[in-house]
Amino acid sequence: MSTLSGREPGFRAVGGASYSCPVTTSQIAFLKGHGTENDFVIVPDPDNAVDLPASVVAKLCDRRAGIGGDGLLHVVRSAAHPEAKAMAAEAEWFMDYRNADGSIAEMCGNGVRVFARYLQHSGAVEEGDLAVATRGGVKKAHLAKNGDITVSMGRALLSGSGVTVSVGDRSWDARNVSMGNPHAVAFVDDLAHAGDLFTEPSYGPAGVYPDGVNIEFVVDRGPRHVAMRVHERGSGETRSCGTGACAVAVAAARRDAADPAQTGAPVTYTVDLPGGTLVITEHPDGEIEMTGAAVIVAEGKIDPAWLETLNG
Numbered sequence: 001m002s003t004l005s006g007r008e009p010g011f012r013a014v015g016g017a018s019y020s021c022p023v024t025t026s027q028i029a030f031l032k033g034h035g036t037e038n039d040f041v042i043v044p045d046p047d048n049a050v051d052l053p054a055s056v057v058a059k060l061c062d063r064r065a066g067i068g069g070d071g072l073l074h075v076v077r078s079a080a081h082p083e084a085k086a087m088a089a090e091a092e093w094f095m096d097y098r099n100a101d102g103s104i105a106e107m108c109g110n111g112v113r114v115f116a117r118y119l120q121h122s123g124a125v126e127e128g129d130l131a132v133a134t135r136g137g138v139k140k141a142h143l144a145k146n147g148d149i150t151v152s153m154g155r156a157l158l159s160g161s162g163v164t165v166s167v168g169d170r171s172w173d174a175r176n177v178s179m180g181n182p183h184a185v186a187f188v189d190d191l192a193h194a195g196d197l198f199t200e201p202s203y204g205p206a207g208v209y210p211d212g213v214n215i216e217f218v219v220d221r222g223p224r225h226v227a228m229r230v231h232e233r234g235s236g237e238t239r240s241c242g243t244g245a246c247a248v249a250v251a252a253a254r255r256d257a258a259d260p261a262q263t264g265a266p267v268t269y270t271v272d273l274p275g276g277t278l279v280i281t282e283h284p285d286g287e288i289e290m291t292g293a294a295v296i297v298a299e300g301k302i303d304p305a306w307l308e309t310l311n312g
Helices: 054-061 109-122 242-255 304-310
Strands: 028-035 038-044 071-077 093-099 128-134 137-143 149-155 157-167 170-178 182-187 202-204 214-222 225-232 236-238 267-273 276-282 287-292 295-302
Touching: 028 109, 038 054, 038 109, 054 071, 054 093, 054 304, 071 109, 093 109, 109 128, 109 137, 109 149, 109 242, 109 287, 109 295, 149 242, 157 182, 157 242, 170 242, 182 242, 214 242, 225 242, 242 267, 242 276, 242 287, 295 304
Parallel strands: 038 071, 093 128, 182 214, 225 267
Antiparallel strands: 028 038, 028 295, 071 093, 128 137, 137 149, 149 287, 157 170, 157 202, 170 182, 214 225, 225 236, 267 276, 276 287
């Protein structure tokens, strides 16, 4: 009869009962973590017993009425989740990622690092290599002794179709980059030109991003060194975006006439975000690696009485 402890990788509802929301007699264990201040509510649920409808995820991620986060990491064994069963042989754990508004997302780079840190924190994994199943495929992570986590983010897909991003009366041509999720990367003269980024910037042409898009605004800081702000679809402006940093590095490399597939040499960019710094390396085979910190800051239990209020 327990919920998750800091060294216990399993999850049990209080009283030994499985939890399926809405239920008000059980408690759900949660943790809070961040990667370069991109923060997440973490719900450990190895057996996929916790139902997380969008409305509940949105309340959990609410910064005033809930726990608060840019998104939610639902930690499930791949074999227990219908979307991940096919990846179970490659990766024991599935990152069932949700945006702050409760919508489902394909991938989150900072989320993978925090997900890996949670598994280490819980005792499920140790330093070294780790495979994580995501809706964007299996991602390889490496937990280093110095505390940094490197994630192999896959390959970028660059579309030749033109995209335009607008804020107020300013518009920019943007690079259409997919990292398993969609990005529009615009190089600007001043990051302030992005506006408040709580409101989604306009983009076109119509239909180019039918499921929405993450929009990055980028300025140069030095040779192979850029800074960015991002509006994440479903979350608004966030302090960091791992897939966005990868998309920005690739877009900057192509703008700078650097293509590892052509030169045979890797290209590394330092990307400054409001919440910290990520180092992005693109290799000649197209694989992109992202390196940065990930931190677990708290853990506890969600109050069943509060859950009851969500049932209306």
